[in-house]
Amino acid sequence: MTKLTRKNQAVLVLILLFITILGFTIFAYRFPIFRWTQQMTVKPAVTVTSAPINAMNKPIKIGWPGFIASADPLPVKTNFSGRVSDLYVTEGQAVKTGQPLFTVEASAETTATASNTSMPKQNDGSSQQAQTAYETAVKEFNRYQKLYEIGGIAKKQLDNAAARLQAAQENLANSPNPMSSANSGAAAFTGSATTNAPVDGIVTRLSVTAGNTVQAEQQLLFLGSGQEKEVVISIEQPDLYLVHLGSPALIETPSQPLAGQVSSIYPEVKENQVSVFRTHIKLLNDPSVPLELNTPVTVRIDTGKTAMVSVVPTIAILRDNQGNNFVFIADNGKAIRQEITLGETIGEFTEITSAFPSSGMVITSNAADLKNGDPITLAQ
Numbered sequence: 001m002t003k004l005t006r007k008n009q010a011v012l013v014l015i016l017l018f019i020t021i022l023g024f025t026i027f028a029y030r031f032p033i034f035r036w037t038q039q040m041t042v043k044p045a046v047t048v049t050s051a052p053i054n055a056m057n058k059p060i061k062i063g064w065p066g067f068i069a070s071a072d073p074l075p076v077k078t079n080f081s082g083r084v085s086d087l088y089v090t091e092g093q094a095v096k097t098g099q100p101l102f103t104v105e106a107s108a109e110t111t112a113t114a115s116n117t118s119m120p121k122q123n124d125g126s127s128q129q130a131q132t133a134y135e136t137a138v139k140e141f142n143r144y145q146k147l148y149e150i151g152g153i154a155k156k157q158l159d160n161a162a163a164r165l166q167a168a169q170e171n172l173a174n175s176p177n178p179m180s181s182a183n184s185g186a187a188a189f190t191g192s193a194t195t196n197a198p199v200d201g202i203v204t205r206l207s208v209t210a211g212n213t214v215q216a217e218q219q220l221l222f223l224g225s226g227q228e229k230e231v232v233i234s235i236e237q238p239d240l241y242l243v244h245l246g247s248p249a250l251i252e253t254p255s256q257p258l259a260g261q262v263s264s265i266y267p268e269v270k271e272n273q274v275s276v277f278r279t280h281i282k283l284l285n286d287p288s289v290p291l292e293l294n295t296p297v298t299v300r301i302d303t304g305k306t307a308m309v310s311v312v313p314t315i316a317i318l319r320d321n322q323g324n325n326f327v328f329i330a331d332n333g334k335a336i337r338q339e340i341t342l343g344e345t346i347g348e349f350t351e352i353t354s355a356f357p358s359s360g361m362v363i364t365s366n367a368a369d370l371k372n373g374d375p376i377t378l379a380q
Helices: 006-030 032-040 108-116 118-149 155-174 237-241
Strands: 046-048 050-052 054-070 074-078 082-087 100-106 192-196 201-204 218-224 229-235 248-252 257-270 273-283 296-313 325-331 334-340 342-346 349-352 361-363 376-378
Touching: 054 248, 054 342, 054 349, 074 100, 082 192, 100 218, 118 155, 155 257, 229 257, 229 296, 237 273, 248 273
Parallel strands: 046 376
Antiparallel strands: 050 361, 054 229, 054 296, 074 218, 082 100, 100 192, 201 218, 229 273, 248 257, 248 296, 257 273, 296 349, 325 334, 325 361, 342 349
16 A cells, blocks of 8 residues: 655544544534533523603703802981880781881880980981882883883883982981881881881891880891801892792702702892892701802702793713713613713602613613613513
């Protein structure tokens, strides 16, 4: 028999190796243990639940920058010596502008002094006129503001009313007895006078009771928000449609969200025109973390309008190590990762502000166990 050459030997070895591999492969596929090993390498489907993308009416809120300020209360004084005959308020009571606070009966010495001196009468008359002018300007501004809101007057008329209010307020502050009521001047030296609240507020630091003797210019109480701090924002003329006394507000601070309420709105007049409206917001709850003065905040006030937004269940939202928010969508038996940007949380749902497939089904359970592309089975 002819000996094989080296070249023929190499070819024969390759043929034998190919036949061996082919035979092993056929055997392995027919052998049950191999099939079990193959099945172990395929990840089993995860059973999940899902929910469709929902639409919800979201209240539209407008935000303004603001800051934490001291809630300086307004002192209320008596403009002559005498005895407190009637006290109409208590500590912590909320009062409205023009509401009676207390009545003081003039002492005999005060009456005698008043009859012999002309200057106090002149000062008291000036104070009465300033108070009356201020109260008239407040009523006029409030009336013009309502007319402007319904389109009854031009903006220029409202600006003029605001300028008159600002001037009356400054005149009242510079008068000899700026906190006395409109009728206190007429009664100051004839026996008794009732002092009314010059602004809305809460009675604080009440220092007298009925029957106490008081001195001229003595501070009997303060009117304020009842808090040490408040929030101040400045709003533009068009925003008066949206912001009113008593409007609820959400205050976003660096440490915590707070509930607030608009307590006062005053026009700031520059060059005989209203520049902005300085708006004070009282806190409805005590903050869990102390607030520092001048801390910047954002105030959001409900406009009374709504808009349709897309929302998903909050429990479906995940976050990766890079801080990206995402959900998994059920798509043809697989979990597909979808990155999202978030808006406001409304109850058990969170607003989605990024583009999102409207027909997608969001996975709401076992999402933390999934990876992109994993097989899933929807629970019935």
